[in-house]
Amino acid sequence: MEKRRADIIADALEERIFNGTYADGDRLDEVRLSEHFGVSRTPLREALQRLARSQLVELVPRRGAFVRQPGPVELMEMFEVMAEVEAVCGRLAAKRISDTALADLHDANHKCQIAVDAQEPDLYYAENERFHKIIYREAGNGFLETETCNLHRRLQPYRRQQLRLRGRMAQSLAEHKAILTALEQGDSEAAANALRGHVAIQGEKFHSLMATLKNAAE
Amino acid sequence: MEKRRADIIADALEERIFNGTYADGDRLDEVRLSEHFGVSRTPLREALQRLARSQLVELVPRRGAFVRQPGPVELMEMFEVMAEVEAVCGRLAAKRISDTALADLHDANHKCQIAVDAQEPDLYYAENERFHKIIYREAGNGFLETETCNLHRRLQPYRRQQLRLRGRMAQSLAEHKAILTALEQGDSEAAANALRGHVAIQGEKFHSLMATLKNAAE
DNA sequence: GGATGGGTCAATGTATACAAGAAGGTTGAC
DNA sequence: GTCAACCTTCTTGTATACATTGACCCATCC
Numbered sequence: 001m002e003k004r005r006a007d008i009i010a011d012a013l014e015e016r017i018f019n020g021t022y023a024d025g026d027r028l029d030e031v032r033l034s035e036h037f038g039v040s041r042t043p044l045r046e047a048l049q050r051l052a053r054s055q056l057v058e059l060v061p062r063r064g065a066f067v068r069q070p071g072p073v074e075l076m077e078m079f080e081v082m083a084e085v086e087a088v089c090g091r092l093a094a095k096r097i098s099d100t101a102l103a104d105l106h107d108a109n110h111k112c113q114i115a116v117d118a119q120e121p122d123l124y125y126a127e128n129e130r131f132h133k134i135i136y137r138e139a140g141n142g143f144l145e146t147e148t149c150n151l152h153r154r155l156q157p158y159r160r161q162q163l164r165l166r167g168r169m170a171q172s173l174a175e176h177k178a179i180l181t182a183l184e185q186g187d188s189e190a191a192a193n194a195l196r197g198h199v200a201i202q203g204e205k206f207h208s209l210m211a212t213l214k215n216a217a218e
Numbered sequence: 219m220e221k222r223r224a225d226i227i228a229d230a231l232e233e234r235i236f237n238g239t240y241a242d243g244d245r246l247d248e249v250r251l252s253e254h255f256g257v258s259r260t261p262l263r264e265a266l267q268r269l270a271r272s273q274l275v276e277l278v279p280r281r282g283a284f285v286r287q288p289g290p291v292e293l294m295e296m297f298e299v300m301a302e303v304e305a306v307c308g309r310l311a312a313k314r315i316s317d318t319a320l321a322d323l324h325d326a327n328h329k330c331q332i333a334v335d336a337q338e339p340d341l342y343y344a345e346n347e348r349f350h351k352i353i354y355r356e357a358g359n360g361f362l363e364t365e366t367c368n369l370h371r372r373l374q375p376y377r378r379q380q381l382r383l384r385g386r387m388a389q390s391l392a393e394h395k396a397i398l399t400a401l402e403q404g405d406s407e408a409a410a411n412a413l414r415g416h417v418a419i420q421g422e423k424f425h426s427l428m429a430t431l432k433n434a435a436e
Numbered sequence: 437g438g439a440t441g442g443g444t445c446a447a448t449g450t451a452t453a454c455a456a457g458a459a460g461g462t463t464g465a466c
Numbered sequence: 467g468t469c470a471a472c473c474t475t476c477t478t479g480t481a482t483a484c485a486t487t488g489a490c491c492c493a494t495c496c
Contacts, residue, residue: 004279004449030478040451041478042260049264053271061222062457062478077361084306084362091302143295144302222479248448258481259448280448280487 005039006046012037013047017056017067018157024069028057054154072210075158079203082155083196085148086132090191092139094183101138105131105180112173121163124172131176135183135195162205172198223257224264230255231265235274235285236375242287246275272372290428293376297421300373301414303366304350308409310357312401319356323349323398330391339381342390349394353401353413380423390416 013033016022034044048065051057058068070078108131115124132152136145152159163169175198182190231251234240252262266283269275276286288296326349333342350370354363370377381387393416400408 006449031476042450042452045478046263046267046449049267050271053268064478074361077359080310080359081306081362081365084309088299088302088306092298141295141298143292144299147299224479260480260482263448264479282448 004043005037006043006050009033009037009039009044010047010050013051014054014056017051017069022067024067024071026067028065028067030064054150072207075155075210076203076207078151078155079158079199079206082151083199083203085144085151086135086199087192087196089135089139089144089148090179090183090195091188092141092144093135094186094188094191096140097135097138097183101134102180102184104134105183108134109173109176109180112169112176116169116173119169121169124169125160125163128172128176135179158206159202162202162209165205165209168205171201175201222261223255224261224268227251227255227257227262227265228268231269232272232274235269235287240285242285242289244285246283246285248282290425293373293428294421294425296369296373297376297417297424300369301417301421303362303369304353304417305410305414307353307357307362307366308397308401308413309406310359310362311353312404312406312409314358315353315356315401319352320398320402322352323401326352327391327394327398330387330394334387334391337387339387342387343378343381346390346394353397376424377420380420380427383423383427386423389419393419 013022013028022028028048030041030044030048034041037044048057048059052059052065055070056068057065059065108127111127112124112131115121115127133149136148136152139145139148163172175194179191179194179198182194231240231246240246246266248259248262248266252259255262266275266277270277270283273288274286275283277283326345329345330342330349333339333345351367354366354370357363357366381390393412397409397412397416400412
């Protein structure tokens with residue numbers, strides 16, 4: 001089945017917003033973009049609405065579409081929510097996780113270890129993602145899984161950056177192991193706390209990263 | 219500022235879906251609806267996309283828009299998530315809530331007590347909503363507040379039904395008081411647990427209500 | 437008689453044309 | 467000289483026309 005052009009365009013624009021090609025507040029001109037993509041304004045407008053749905057652009061009536069990059073405050077808020085949501089996933093997963101899923105988590109952690117040893121952030125990131133996705137799924141709540149994945153996706157570019165910090169990969173892996181232990185023991189509270197801390201640290205690391213970048217710019 | 223027609227139509231359709239005018243699986247014919255609302259297909263399609271964003275309709279490419287009422291399983295999942303999300307709000311609010319907000323909560327509970335005494339579910343519902351909304355806000359996380367309100371809104375019609383069950387209003391108020399006590403004491407865990415239980419019970423009540431209706435229909 | 441293939445039809449996806457509103461510039465008056 | 471109002475222009479919102487595709491039905495072949 002061929003995808004609709006609106007979806008293709010929305011994906012392309014989303015990529016550009018994440019990439020930083022478009023800065024916060026930039027206006028997305030409908031005619032310019034439609035010419036660029038070689039389509040009419042109709043599918044492009046649909047794409048913009050899809051982006052507005054994800055809060056990536058703001059649609060001001062009669063004014064146009066404006067890129068809306070989350071500011072530092074909103075990002076911290078999102079990280080806090082992500083930490084709490086992951087804690088919820090952990091709480092539920094501790095009671096519901098299957099043995100095969102536990103084996104998968106062990107496997108993901110093993111590959112993460114390899115990534116740490118080889119100092120390969122990209123590999124670590126991929127297996128880290130798998131680790132978390134497994135927990136989302138094993139929470140046994142499809143609605144929760146979908147919403148969590150959506151938020152995870154929105155924070156993805158920021159989550160990725162902080163892996164470059166020295167020693168963060170090894171620390172992250174240690175946290176993964178604690179999470180896995182709690183899940184294996186079926187300890188809901190421990191799993192929730194471990195996951196909350198794991199993600200909250202990411203937010204803090206990101207915050208310090210932001211501060212560093214800001215200071216460097218001044 | 220005049221609202222865009224797409225928004226007006228989206229609201230109208232949303233209302234109909236909630237009202238049960240449209241059943242699950244109903245196809246929303248673009249031309250028929252556009253004639254009904256006296257607009258062209260363009261704003262109507264935008265309205266459908268806005269509904270698809272809220273998961274109220276499913277947009278199948280080349281097939282059309284179909285009403286997508288959540289089934290019993292998905293509803294239970296949503297109630298479970300609502301319970302956990304409210305618990306998160308309670309956890310954060312316990313540390314951050316202001317004195318004026320605590321006073322507002324007392325006031326809301328007082329009005330709820332009046333509603334219980336007078337056996338007025340509508341009044342109770344209004345003050346109950348205020349009670350919960352205050353907690354969402356006092357969690358001190360704008361992103362969390364927005365997302366929580368969205369989910370709250372989606373569950374609103376189902377939440378409302380179960381207030382009709384005998385004795386539920388009084389029980390609900392007792393739970394409110396426990397929540398308020400935990401918040402006043404700044405006890406995060408107690409607040410989280412109280413709120414989780416409070417909402418989870420709503421899900422269970424709703425479940426039994428569903429079962430009753432289903433049995434009555436057979 | 438059943439199944440498969442082609443054709444027709446209807447509905448969605450896309451393009452374009454038109455209307456309405458907002459922003460900015462220019463001109464006139466005080 | 468400055469402020470305000472009007473006009474122009476550009477952009478968004480809406481309507482309509484066209485294209486494309488999926489579904490259904492009938493006919494023909496096995």
